[in-house]
Amino acid sequence: MIRPAALATLGALLLVAAPAADAQSMTQGPRLSLPIACKVGETCALQNHVDRDPGPGAKDYRCGRETYQAHGGVDIRLLDMAAQKRGVDVLAAAPGRVSRLRDGVPDISIKSPDAPPLAGQDCGNGVVIDHGDGWETQYCHLARGSVRVKQGDQVATGQPIAQVGLSGNTEYPHVHLTVRRGTTTIDPFAPGLAPGACDPNATAANGMWDAAAAKSLAYVSGAVLNTGFAARQLSMDDIEAGGVAAPTPKSPLLIAYVRAINLQAGDVQAIAITPPRWIDPGAKRPSPAGRPEGAISDVCGQADTSSRVAARRLHGRICCEARRRLGDQPDLRDSALIDAESFTSQMGDSRSSRLERLLRQGLLR
Numbered sequence: 001m002i003r004p005a006a007l008a009t010l011g012a013l014l015l016v017a018a019p020a021a022d023a024q025s026m027t028q029g030p031r032l033s034l035p036i037a038c039k040v041g042e043t044c045a046l047q048n049h050v051d052r053d054p055g056p057g058a059k060d061y062r063c064g065r066e067t068y069q070a071h072g073g074v075d076i077r078l079l080d081m082a083a084q085k086r087g088v089d090v091l092a093a094a095p096g097r098v099s100r101l102r103d104g105v106p107d108i109s110i111k112s113p114d115a116p117p118l119a120g121q122d123c124g125n126g127v128v129i130d131h132g133d134g135w136e137t138q139y140c141h142l143a144r145g146s147v148r149v150k151q152g153d154q155v156a157t158g159q160p161i162a163q164v165g166l167s168g169n170t171e172y173p174h175v176h177l178t179v180r181r182g183t184t185t186i187d188p189f190a191p192g193l194a195p196g197a198c199d200p201n202a203t204a205a206n207g208m209w210d211a212a213a214a215k216s217l218a219y220v221s222g223a224v225l226n227t228g229f230a231a232r233q234l235s236m237d238d239i240e241a242g243g244v245a246a247p248t249p250k251s252p253l254l255i256a257y258v259r260a261i262n263l264q265a266g267d268v269q270a271i272a273i274t275p276p277r278w279i280d281p282g283a284k285r286p287s288p289a290g291r292p293e294g295a296i297s298d299v300c301g302q303a304d305t306s307s308r309v310a311a312r313r314l315h316g317r318i319c320c321e322a323r324r325r326l327g328d329q330p331d332l333r334d335s336a337l338i339d340a341e342s343f344t345s346q347m348g349d350s351r352s353s354r355l356e357r358l359l360r361q362g363l364l365r
């Protein structure tokens, strides 16, 4: 796989022959705006960066683990398939001309037994935009039938080109953005870093992003995707599907759930609901084992069905803590050791969108 790094050499050569302004644009590429019409940290999340590790391991531009082996782009995901079905636009990140596109690939998780063979079409439905000087952006996993540009079309920054789908090699709704110059994949967060290098202090603002996108895509360690209450224990697939039915006064169980991504060994999740006299605050259960993709779900709490509380708003306080110690579960991704790091997740009444939004903001910023 060709790594971003040949860029520095090429840029230096061009500097000799071209006027300064041209050399700068050719070296740095286009300014990129957010390629999706969602609010990062509220209605979508950045799940994977470019893998900068040339070997069998994986590391993102900050030397973190928010990537996987040989991943060549940036994945920005929706919170669940219900959001995908409602429709979320994919946007041109910079002005340019549509050079290639594909449509017609079905929206189906690669995990599904019914998924067709990829046949080299890992991108699924995709659009490639040529920005000049060899720079292009590619948008993958678009919804079948949603591509609304034609080959040769000129597009402006922020112009909707399609909608987020589930086509190609994907198991959750997201747009995968690849930035290339020629045949070289460029990490838009760190286009100037040497091949294989990462920098714990690098920021999105020093990448190719415009100011608004850099702010939206600022690095966060871990993100909470979903929180809510359910009347039954949920699987990860249930949460991915979205539209989880809320408990009713007759529900025998009251399940609080939270799904988070990019967890690392040693992370601690604390779930807090405020103030439940009718919930046994001592109810705890150990966290399920970590899953290879680094996402886990925790379930805790127990409703007192003898009371009439379910008819009220869900107030109360209950905490459960799932602590994953380095050593117990050292390998969450690609069998590589991960440094211990902690973050806290909280959740609120799922029927209080304002509270949930505030909690998410507090968590993700």
Ligand SMILES: [Zn+2]
Pocket (backbone or CB within 6 Å): 048, 071, 072, 073, 074, 075, 176, 177
């Ligand atoms: Zn991707």
